[in-house]
Amino acid sequence: MKNILLVDDDREVSRSIMGLFDSGKFQFTHIEDGPSVESVLKARKNVDVLMLDVNLPSMSGLDLLKRIHKDHDKLPIIIISGDVSTENAIEAMREGAFEYLTKPFEIDRLIGAVNRACGVMRKEESATVITSQRSASPAEVSEKRQNEVSEFDEIIGRSPEIVEIAKLVGHIARTDAPTLIFGEPGTGKELIARAIHRNSSRRVAPFLTANCSSLADTLLESEIFGHEKGAFTGAYYKRLGKLEQADHGTLFFDEVADLSLMLQAKLLRSIEQSSFERVGGAEKMTSDARIIAATSKSLVHAMKEGAFRVDLFYRLKIVSIYMPPLRDRKGDVPLLTEYFLKKFALEMNRPVPTIEPEAQQILENYNWPGNVRELENNIHTALVMAKGDEIRCEDLPISTEGAVALEQDPEVFEADQIEFFQKIIEPLMPKLAASNEGNIYNSVHSAMERALISSALKLYGSNQVKTSEALGISRNTLRDRIARYNLY
Ligand SMILES: Nc1ncnc2c1ncn2[C@@H]1O[C@H](COP(=O)(O)OP(=O)(O)OP(=O)(O)O)[C@@H](O)[C@H]1O
Ligand SMILES: [Mg+2]
DSSP: OEEEEEEEHEEEEEEHHHHTTTTTTTEEEESSSSHHHHHHHHHHHOOOEEEEHHHHHHSSSHHHHHHHHHOOOTTTTEEEEEEEOHHHHHHHHHHHOEEEESOOOOOOHHHHHHHHHHOOHHHHHHHTTTTOOOOOHHHHHOOOOOOOOOOOGOOOSHHHHHHHHHHHHHHTTOOOOEEEEEESSSSHHHHHHHHHHHGGGGSSOEEEETTTTTTHHHHHHHHHHHHTTTTTOOOOOOBHHHHHHHTSEEEEEEGGGGOOHHHHHHHHHHHSOBBBBBBBBOOBBOOEEEEEEESSSSSHHHHTSSOOOHHHHHHTTTTEEEEEOOOGGGHHHHHHHHHHHOOOOOOOHOOOOOOOOOHHHHHHHHHTTTTTHHHHHHHHHHHHHHHSEOGGGOOOHHHSSSSHHHHHHHHHHHHHHHHHHHHHHHHHHHHHEEEETTHHHHHHHHHHHHHHHHHHHHHHTTTHHHHHHHTOOOOOHHHHHHTTTTTT
């Protein structure tokens, strides 16, 4: 029999949670507010799992979590939250929650979490990620308060993807594990890196960025590792590298795929041996900087090409976080829009404008190839362009350039289509020429035909009559292509 202590003031929710579990195997104790939880835990030593609501009548479940976790560090605590701010998810995991669930529940997740909590000693489960924990010395605290949190550093989003990422941020902020963040440009990789730093005990030390794509190799080397006076022509002074400056803090390697093989080797050595030399120096230097790397290019591809070291890859990705493109979490667009409207209105010192429903619709329909950064820039432009207190369609750059025009004007669509395919094919041309010379036309043509027919079939639920009509080809031709391309 497993004993579960459930703390939630919502009786309906509590009843439905308890109803999900076999009363022969799980015994629930239900209390509706926080103050008595600690005395209940003291009186009854046999609680296996604590389920804690965030919004309790007289206190916050997150504050309670901190206190209880201190005295009962082996007790798995599942936080249940009706509020979906990512800050709560980060905080809960950072403070040692076993799991963080949002209401309304996905039943499978809830049952899964309770089962895992009952079966697994939490220390063991998290051992794969947590390498060590440290707290900042008072000297660090007083010395370097340079990473002040701005109101606009928040991770905005309610999609399950973003909530999972926020949980991971809270969890790994408790560790020093090297972390690799990958995802398309503009998805928020740097934002996440900063959030990890800000939520860790390193927050009082610097967060520094080494941009691996912006500098020539030798400059980048001295930027990261520093140099001694006279190390090269023009090195009049000794320079501390970012690795040293970020001691006890975090060093963020942005676009790490662009790091040269020489610097990859040097970075790997410095991670493995926990020491490095400044350029032109022989002394072994050490740094306790946490390393977070980000890439928008595929490192797997780079490794295949021999452009990225496999051993460094594994060193960097002790934990990895994938930032999904905005088009895969479009549910976050309205929230992000509201957030950026507020941000730029504040910057421009004017009231926060509303947005007309058609314009909102455009934002939600668009597929955001430039991800959150593109949305942010669009909102910025819209605010500059807006004449009154309302953002209208014509204020949005994308409405005039693409999405809407596409829907409304077939001629523009024609032109756009050519441009669209051109963008895809042009970069492929050299490869096609190398591998397919003499047969490029046929091979691209069939690939295109196959993709078109397969997409149309999908759109019309495999109905061949509708598909052939829509495509403007005979049913015989359609059947022939289905067979040729094996599209059954
Ligand atoms: N979930 C989010 N909530 C709020 N702001 C976000 C979010 N995701 C991204 N942003 C904002 O979008 C912009 C781009 O994010 P960021 O620079 O972190 O992305 P990136 O993946 O590093 O992009 P790039 O590859 O272009 O450098 C930033 O201004 C960031 O604050
Ligand atoms: Mg970036």
